[in-house]
Amino acid sequence: MKEVAIIGGGILGLAIGYELSKSNTNYKISLFEKETAIGKHQSGNNSGVLHCGLYYKPGSLKAKLALEGIKEMITFCRDNDIQHEVCGKIVVASDQREIKLLDDLAERGKLNGLSGLKFLNAEELKIREPNVKATKALLVPEEGIVSYKQVMDVMAAFIKSAGGEIYLNNKVIGLSKLNENASLLKTDQFEKTFDLVINCTGLFSDRTYTSLTKHKSPIKILPFRGEYMHIADQYKQIVNHLIYPVPDPQYPFLGVHFTRMVNGGREVGPNAVLALKREGYKNTDFSFSDALEALTYKGFLNFLSKNFKFAVGEFASSLSTKAFVAKAKKLIPDVEEYMFTKGGTAGVRAQAISPEGELLMDFNIIKENNQIHVLNAPSPGATASLSIAKYIIQNYI
Secondary structure, eight states: OEEEEEEOOSHHHHHHHHHHHHHOTTEEEEEEOSSSSSSOSGGGSSOOEEOOSSSSOTTSHHHHHHHHHHHHHHHHHHHTTOOEEOOOEEEEEOSHHHHHHHHHHHHHHHHTTOOOOEEEOHHHHHHHOTTOOOSEEEEETTOEEEOHHHHHHHHHHHHHHTTOEEETTOOEEEEEEEETTEEEEEESSOEEEESEEEEOOGGGHHHHHHHHHSSOOSSEEEEEEEEOEEEOGGGGGGOOSEEEEOOOTTSSSOOSEEEEOTTSOEEEEOOOEEOSSTTOOSTTOOOHHHHHHHHTOHHHHHHHHHSHHHHHHHHHHHHOHHHHHHHHHTTOTTOOGGGEESOOOEEEEEEEEOTTSOEEOSOEEEEETTEEEEEEOOTTTTTTHHHHHHHHHHHHO
């Protein structure tokens, strides 16, 4: 029996534990989570969207695993009676420049293997989304919404039913290498020897890598907070689908969009602002060491110099509801500030940035001896979690 330690109780750590438990009874899973419950960070604070691979560079690992991942996730949800809906998404171009970008996006989607992509005429758009203003609109029928909390609960229950353990409130603090094939893992609660250690710590993946390997991490993670506003129930009929703007190819963020949720609610957002704490969900959250590390990192300074106007606009929409709503009006002109309420989702995204200021968008997984490190798993990491887990098992274990 091989003892496997997974560090991180988010959806990817759970998916790896689930797939290992399901595929091979020779593995005993021990999953360590520093919080008192699973999925407390990126996995439990996202918009609950099922992404099918529209945006990603053809041929990239992310494009491949996104398409496989959404199919596997939908099957998983059906098999386990998990709340989900394939409701489709509409991507909106608002001017002539964006029409060209939308055409390119549709072509990219076809190259990535998406099916059913369709440009909607004015009448078709009006039937689906009568309040949306668009110069051109693309229907992406394969996208949907899901309760990732339910997904994680099912994965956790399976791991435990297969004989695995989930240790909550157990922060991993270090590792001692016994030999090439065995390591003594230390938490703030106890120590145990493992044959394989898998790092799935998201916002702390780079720090965990350094802590376990004693090497400098090849990537740097910076936290970007995304804030959503809730659409009051009496106005939620203004949105039927997922409605997204055409993303600006200069930036990695998808822009303020409208999200239909599995609980029946509607949200609009997010912005994207540097968080001054790796788990800083409010603009008042602050860590001196985290802030100093981010603000003095050469990669962030280069990113800021290249994207200053963008950064200022995002920061403004964090501080001002009026500025936030102005972005939403680009898609639905009739929305007004009084239609929104505070208390929408706020999440912190782990964004890998190169020293040159480039945002690293593809998945990044490396193996060192008996350690596997998932250093970068940005969106669609949640949607593709099952396919990422299978990829890791097939290629690294």
